[in-house]
Amino acid sequence: MLIMAAAVKPLLPLSPSPVRLLPSSLPWIPSRPTSTSTTLLPTLRLSERRADVSASVAFNPSGSFDLSLDGDEEDSSKIALPMPPTEGRFEVVIDNDAIRGLDLSPFQVATGITSPLSAEPKDYLERTIGFSINYTREDPGDLRELSDFPDIRLWFVRLDATYPWLPVLLDWRAGELARYAAMLVPHQMNMRMGVVFNPEALELFIMNKVMVVYTWLKKHNVPKPRLKTSDMAKMLGFGIGDDLFNLIDQHPLDPS
Template sequence: MATSISLDADTLNRLDISAVEAIADSWQNTATLAKTAESDDTTNPQLKFEIEIDRDPSDPRELSEMPEIRLWFVRLDAHYPWLPLILDWESGELARYTAMLVPHQFSPQEGIQFNPEALEIFVMSKVFVCLDWMQKYDCVSRVRLQFMTKMLGYELEDGFFALLGA
């Protein structure tokens, strides 16, 4: 079950992440986040974003190409770097979130083509941050983290986690 957070132009322009703070902090206080991060069960609470802005119909840019939207997601990611673990992946939120933070090209034929080096840095950064966060909340299973990296084109073996002592 995904919780939708509505983002309008005012929220984006003010870099206001309070709606996410209210939900994430509430879930964190009830251990819901740890449960979601540790499981691949899609019935656990998840987040998705509804971006509701007025756009010029002739503007060809994707939402991830709009600086004011990307900046909001950069701020959100700085505040909650483990957030990808609790996004609604089935609705495409992980790909969209990644597109907000990783340089890419878009083509109607091939879809999003991430800069490979930037994506690798992003993925490994998320792995390290998420592992630290999961250890803090005694999350033992790495299944969701491994699935997240796989969705982004990387496969982490158990030996990698052993190397990190995780």
């Protein structure tokens, strides 16, 4: 089985050598784009040495990304624009007051999800959920991206802690999943490539969400929960093997 390893090119080096994502015993495989989701999925070019594959993962603030296996600088700069927001999606509008008060009521009112137990995934998977962040900077000259403001990130940390399965319901093709990840995963900004994630942190984020989302979808009898969960991971550049899902099934947990 081919195991996926990743080396991310940050502005400052994270380590002197490429960072391997997972030990060879875990069921990771390189992801490939599907015919129905080519706008945001990466295109992987396998090297001749299939036993030692490295990946350069680069995200931009709009949520699209490029991923190349040979570390080519020119390829890393080819960032596609996200698609327009899904028509009729649930739009969550948050402002400074909600953010600084860690107030989740704008999300609850917009989506109707008043508690983690009240959400039925089938009501949201097709329509999807997106965010509009109306954040007024104290300094108008502050050019940081929204994902660089600690108070905004803290609001999303609380949201994610309350609704840990939320990523599967987001408007992926409009870049909402990548933007959501940027709120929760350490990263650095690159003027050319956009947001470049810490590879180990991104790995842990993906693994956590795969386990949570797959279990939640199964609990609600959503058809093909493995496929839906795998598609979510592919949107962030990862492929998931059946062995991992089999392990989760062998030791089931009751999600909230």
